[in-house]
Amino acid sequence: MSTTSRSTVVIYSGGMDSFTVLHRALHEGLDVHALSFDYGQRHARELEVARHVCQELKIPHQVVDITAIHGLIDNSALTDANRKIPGGDYAEDNLAATVVPNRNMVLLSLAIAKAVNIGAGRVDYGAHGGDHVLYPDCRPEFVEQMNAVAAIANFSPVEIHAPFLRATKSEILADGLSMGLNYRDTWTCYEGRRLACGRCGSCLERLAAFADQGVEDPLAYAANTRHEPAMAQADQGGAHQDV
Template sequence: MAKVVVIYSGGMDSFTVLNRALKDGHEVYALSFNYGQRHVKELEVAAEVTQRLNIPHKIVDITAINQLLAGSSLTSDAIAIPEGDYEEESMKSTVVPNRNMILLSLAIGYAVSLEAQAVYYGAHSGDHAIYPDCRPEFVKRMQEVSAIANYEPIAIEVPYLNADKGEILRDGLAMGLDYKQTWTCYNGREKACGKCGACVERLDAFAANQVTDPLEYEATSAS
């Protein structure tokens, strides 16, 4: 049994990665980050899931970094969350500068301190066009750096790197996962908006699998 750290946001992709790591027999340590995201509700969901699964879970407050990382609609109330399908020009506003490199660096350090063998995170092919830190070339370079950055090499595992959200959901459904235990919406309100790019992509994934999304939505047309 390998000891691994899973970067766990509380969203459906990282929820599937978390359960995939458990299903594969690993000893899992979940790690979540509060980086000032509007949808901080995802961290509440993450805490509930890890408590239910009885696995160690840390939520680390790194909101101070927003003094340096400006310009993302995910962390600034002054920038509107884009609606509709994921398209490069509109969704660029949701990029948090260097986010995954920062989170991976912290997770690798945590893995070293735990004497773990790997860090898992949930990048997938649907993110490649918009998010540079989810692309295969970024993952490859980070894997190379992580192998030499410490005395102990840490693997970076990205099980769904070449899968889209529909394929990730399909694997999760095959594992019997309940996606009511996830939060995807970029707006952190009581119900998912059904209109932001994250909601639209999620709903498309459920439609592709001919399954009804168990979350409640503000937009009746999305429910």
């Protein structure tokens, strides 16, 4: 494994955002080490997708089993299979149930450790503009403070890089399409079923991004997935916010 500052550790869930972050780092010519986490999420199918993509790209990929902490973070619809995943578009009142306590701080801390261990100078993750309302650990001030901690917590400073921190889902998709990416090999749905549900907030926001870009989503869905572009919905007071 490379131990130069041209290396980065990419926190790669298998979803759209981290898929684009992963490829953006590769397009920068970086030596990419993908890092995924099994924390007992009900949508663990994303890990299967992540494995497949990394095998196709022939890049190092490590899936870390941190299910031992599941009992500390099980008060979320994403980690408790007995809780219902909220349906409908993103809104603070119905999607707070999907917040996993302190998730990104935990994942970033482990990714920083790996970066220091292999001599990588950077950790990339896929926080973006739509996440800010619902997810405190995706906000610019969180990334800023994590960067400050990462600079002093080890002898080797590590940069926390969130390239889409102020971008919308549609803008992230546009960047990926400009790189020729095929989003068939991504998983967005919060339900861990064979087909994406097409009804949860995560699916709906994905569909809105594709509609906004005028491109058909290549993912198969269990439900009718006709969706208006995100810009049109915003005009009607139905703006989306991301996971």
